[in-house]
Amino acid sequence: MLKKTSLTATVAAIALLCAQPLWASGDTLVVSQNTVATTLHPLALTMTPEQSIASNIYDGLVDRDHEGKLVPSLATSWSRDGNVWRFALRKGVKWHNGDSFSADDVIYTFQLAETPINRYKFINEKIAAVRKIDDYTVEIETKRPWALLADALYNTIIVMPRFFKDKSEAYIAENPLGTGPYKFVEWVRGSHMNLVAFEDHWRGAPSIKKVSFRPINNDATRLAGLMSGTVDLTTEVPVQNVDTAKNNKNLTVTTRPSALSVFFLVRTDKPELPTAKREVRLAIQHAINMDEIVKTILSGQSKPATQLPAPFFRGFNPDLKRPEYDPEKARKLLAAAGYPDGFEITLNCTQDRYVMDKDLCLAVTQQLSKVKIKVNLVAQTAAVHFKELRQQKYDFMLMGWNETTFDSSRFLGEFLKTKGVWNGGGVSDPKLDAMLEESDIIPDQNGRAAKLREINGYVVEQALAFPLHYPLDIYGVNNRVKGFVPNVKKILTLRELSFQ
Amino acid sequence: MLRYVCKRLSQGFFVLAGVSFFCFLIFQYMGDPVLALVGMDATPAQIADTTQRLGLDRPWYEQYLAFIANVSRGDFGISYLTKTPALPLVLKRVPATMELAVMAMLVATGLGGCIGVLAAVRPHWRVSRALMLFSLAGISLPTFLIAILCIYLFCIVLGWLPPFGRGEVIRIGFWDTGLFTNDGWRHIVLPMTTLGLFQLSMSARVLRGEMMEVMLEDYIRTARAKGLSIGAVVWRHALKNALIPFVTIAGLQLGQLIAFSIVTETVFQWPGMGALLIASIGQNDQPVVVTYIMLVAVLFVLINLCVDILYFFLNPKISYV
Numbered sequence: 001m002l003k004k005t006s007l008t009a010t011v012a013a014i015a016l017l018c019a020q021p022l023w024a025s026g027d028t029l030v031v032s033q034n035t036v037a038t039t040l041h042p043l044a045l046t047m048t049p050e051q052s053i054a055s056n057i058y059d060g061l062v063d064r065d066h067e068g069k070l071v072p073s074l075a076t077s078w079s080r081d082g083n084v085w086r087f088a089l090r091k092g093v094k095w096h097n098g099d100s101f102s103a104d105d106v107i108y109t110f111q112l113a114e115t116p117i118n119r120y121k122f123i124n125e126k127i128a129a130v131r132k133i134d135d136y137t138v139e140i141e142t143k144r145p146w147a148l149l150a151d152a153l154y155n156t157i158i159v160m161p162r163f164f165k166d167k168s169e170a171y172i173a174e175n176p177l178g179t180g181p182y183k184f185v186e187w188v189r190g191s192h193m194n195l196v197a198f199e200d201h202w203r204g205a206p207s208i209k210k211v212s213f214r215p216i217n218n219d220a221t222r223l224a225g226l227m228s229g230t231v232d233l234t235t236e237v238p239v240q241n242v243d244t245a246k247n248n249k250n251l252t253v254t255t256r257p258s259a260l261s262v263f264f265l266v267r268t269d270k271p272e273l274p275t276a277k278r279e280v281r282l283a284i285q286h287a288i289n290m291d292e293i294v295k296t297i298l299s300g301q302s303k304p305a306t307q308l309p310a311p312f313f314r315g316f317n318p319d320l321k322r323p324e325y326d327p328e329k330a331r332k333l334l335a336a337a338g339y340p341d342g343f344e345i346t347l348n349c350t351q352d353r354y355v356m357d358k359d360l361c362l363a364v365t366q367q368l369s370k371v372k373i374k375v376n377l378v379a380q381t382a383a384v385h386f387k388e389l390r391q392q393k394y395d396f397m398l399m400g401w402n403e404t405t406f407d408s409s410r411f412l413g414e415f416l417k418t419k420g421v422w423n424g425g426g427v428s429d430p431k432l433d434a435m436l437e438e439s440d441i442i443p444d445q446n447g448r449a450a451k452l453r454e455i456n457g458y459v460v461e462q463a464l465a466f467p468l469h470y471p472l473d474i475y476g477v478n479n480r481v482k483g484f485v486p487n488v489k490k491i492l493t494l495r496e497l498s499f500q
Numbered sequence: 501m502l503r504y505v506c507k508r509l510s511q512g513f514f515v516l517a518g519v520s521f522f523c524f525l526i527f528q529y530m531g532d533p534v535l536a537l538v539g540m541d542a543t544p545a546q547i548a549d550t551t552q553r554l555g556l557d558r559p560w561y562e563q564y565l566a567f568i569a570n571v572s573r574g575d576f577g578i579s580y581l582t583k584t585p586a587l588p589l590v591l592k593r594v595p596a597t598m599e600l601a602v603m604a605m606l607v608a609t610g611l612g613g614c615i616g617v618l619a620a621v622r623p624h625w626r627v628s629r630a631l632m633l634f635s636l637a638g639i640s641l642p643t644f645l646i647a648i649l650c651i652y653l654f655c656i657v658l659g660w661l662p663p664f665g666r667g668e669v670i671r672i673g674f675w676d677t678g679l680f681t682n683d684g685w686r687h688i689v690l691p692m693t694t695l696g697l698f699q700l701s702m703s704a705r706v707l708r709g710e711m712m713e714v715m716l717e718d719y720i721r722t723a724r725a726k727g728l729s730i731g732a733v734v735w736r737h738a739l740k741n742a743l744i745p746f747v748t749i750a751g752l753q754l755g756q757l758i759a760f761s762i763v764t765e766t767v768f769q770w771p772g773m774g775a776l777l778i779a780s781i782g783q784n785d786q787p788v789v790v791t792y793i794m795l796v797a798v799l800f801v802l803i804n805l806c807v808d809i810l811y812f813f814l815n816p817k818i819s820y821v
Contacts, residue, residue, distance in 0.1 A: 035779070036775075036779055038579070038581035038582045038779075038783065038785075039581055039582045039583050039584075041583050044581075044583055046539040046540065046541075116546075116549060116550065116553060117537070117538075117583060119538060119539035119541055119542065120541060121538075121541075121542065121543050121545075121546040122541055122542075122543045125543060125545070169583045170578075170583055170584040170585065172583075173582060173583040173584055174584060188771065189582075189589070189592065189593075189771065189776075190593065190769075190771035190772075190775050190776055190779075191665060191666055191769075191771035192665070214664070214665060214769075215769070216664050216769045217766055217769060217775070217778070217779070218766055218767050218769065220648050220651070220767075221648075221651060221663055221664050221767055221768065221769060222664075224651045224652065224655050224656055224663040224664075225663050225664055227656050228655045228656050228659060228662075228663055229659075230655075230662055230663065230664075352782065381782070382782075383530065383532065383535070383536070383782075383783070383784040384530065386532065386535055386540075387532035387535060390532075390535075404541055421542070421543065421544060421547075
């Protein structure tokens with residue numbers, strides 16, 4: 001008898017648990033990105049999910065629209081005169097604690113940026129002084145003419161309040177306070193972070209009042225969250241599941257080209273390696289069938305690349321074409337270069353960093369074997385891969401880059417300029433170095449863009465790196481959410497959203 | 501007894517020293533902590549400066565000694581990524597993991613025990629055969645697969661349970677618990693079942709074997725001959741004797757469950773230590789990884805000590821002196 005009643009009770013309890021609707025979100029927008037936020041210290045943010053959260057709490061001096069064009073934010077306008085940039089600041093902006101925003105906050109932000117944890121030191125290193133002209137005007141003087149200052153300030157050194165003056169780094173990391181559309185409420189690491197609308201935001205109060213960020217690492221679980229309705233908005237819908245998600249009537253799948261570019265670097269400075277020869281490098285490119293890889297491995301959710309920078313970067317050259325897939329031509333080039341029987345090379349790849357990275361490398365390995373290039377594939381975790389790449393331990397390697405400044409010059413400088421930080425291929429081309437330096441001092445942006453297009457053409461002609469593809473950003477949105485437009489850097493602009 | 505405990509504790513201390521040394525050795529071959537600290541956009545000057553500040557330019561034994569000195573003061577360093585102290589970061593995740601592990605153990609020993617007894621007492625009954633087959637599946641299928649199948653069935657197809665997270669938690673002193681809220685229970689059901697399933701199969705099989713052996717003993721036959729009901733014989737006589745090895749295994753299972761929970765936590769986005777470890781390894785956040793490993797090592801030393809002491813109470817004949 002006892003057994004029976006306890007069984008009934010258990011069944012009743014389970015029924016009760018299940019009777020509750022799962023659409024618990026109600027008036028809260030639940031956002032699920034693929035990595036947990038580790039810090040909200042504005043100067044220590046690196047991963048896009050963190051930047052995405054922070055950009056809803058903080059504002060920068062400048063912002064970018066959906067197409068990536070630089071637009072005003074806390075600075076209403078800016079002008080450049082040689083080394084001196086003058087920023088006019090917005091009036092009537094309030095911090096989340098009620099204080100008023102003024103030039104002092106900007107001055108303080110750049111003082112704070114001197115901290116060793118600042119990830120954007122490359123900006124500070126170029127700045128000579130930051131001066132307050134009046135309460136709503138600041139001047140930034142660079143050490144040398146630097147055309148990229150305004151571009152570089154997007155999503156890097158975002159403006160922090162003087163309120164942080166006597167606070168520790170650990171405090172700032174966990175208690176963000178900005179001028180943005182959402183105020184910080186609560187953060188349980190690994191579980192969720194809750195924000196609430198800031199009614200006094202200078203753009204006007206956002207429509208959705210409560211937001212909860214709930215990171216989910218596992219792709220399948222994140223998709224399950226979206227499909228079961230517990231999640232309203234996710235980034236990184238897995239490429240192989242896009243069709244499944246599209247078939248769900250409650251969801252909309254939205255894509256846009258990302259700012260990421262995936263490519264191979266190759267050793268050019270060791271004469272004993274075949275890849276030191278331009279013909280060999282061209283041959284490798286002719287032997288890679290990127291259309292096939294995009295279609296089969298990336299499920300069509302990507303675009304073959306023609307050059308290193310992505311299409312909306314300054315200096316992107318629309319006239320450039322990928323070397324066409326032509327194994328016969330590749331074999332001829334190899335024979336002409338003195339390798340009629342091919343050669344052996346090791347390809348180093350990441351296995352956890354870019355979409356389908358390991359599978360892509362495996363496909364390339366097979367494709368290259370058709371032209372008698374024997375590739376030994378080594379796939380490692382990104383942390384080790386990046387370390388060894390920078391130590392120039394590899395001959396042939398996968399890399400991806402999301403350029404902060406949206407400008408070809410810094411991108412190419414990091415990878416292909418002599419002694420560049422990420423120059424894993426040991427590229428040292430005096431002509432390229434000179435062209436890059438020349439481009440940096442051209443004052444007018446249109447003139448620079450023209451020069452940069454020329455440089456991109458030169459890199460392709462010399463085959464100094466092998467562009468692969470520009471992945472798409474794939475978002476899943478519950479249909480109850482209106483107004484979602486993807487941004488160029490996967491930054492979620494939640495103030496634009498509303499519930500149906 | 502006290503002397504024995506002291507001896508075991510001092511041995512545990514050496515184990516910890518060994519673990520820390522091993523950790524340190526592994527880090528020599530892991531990714532670049534400087535890159536984790538200053539990010540992809542770092543300049544060469546910034547990298548050199550950070551390397552020096554972390555002492556990474558010094559020989560490894562000097563670094564190890566400095567690390568030991570800090571740890572002995574309770575300082576596990578500042579997490580490279582979060583910029584906050586590493587120890588509280590890991591400690592805050594203990595309740596979630598412990599709750600999940602203990603609940604999974606209850607599933608494993610409770611349910612597993614029942615299945616084991618049933619299978620031993622009525623080995624030819626169709627139900628018990630089906631249950632044993634089911635437990636075979638629990639051993640042979642990997643946890644992540646079971647987890648994903650469960651999510652698909654219960655969250656997407658049936659829509660009964662939430663697919664991720666811990667739900668609503670209540671704070672009692674220093675401990676966060678989800679066991680006193682309806683929402684918390686709805687969230688823990690799937691992770692605890694999938695985590696417990698492997699151990700459940702183990703428990704069922706061990707107890708079944710023990711029980712079958714015990715059921716053949718003379719005193720069981722005598723008890724049955726005396727006219728005692730089968731229930732009384734099984735529960736009061738047979739089970740009591742079959743339980744000793746079972747309890748030993750159950751104790752050790754807790755440690756395994758904490759270790760196994762890494763997979764379960766990742767799939768269900770359970771905000772425990774395992775999920776933190778995976779995230780930290782992926783991002784090369786060494787202070788957090790070291791803190792986790794050291795904490796789990798301490799936990800294992802303590803669990804083993806408790807099991808040894810339990811032996812003493814279960815069988816007073818064992819002498820430790």
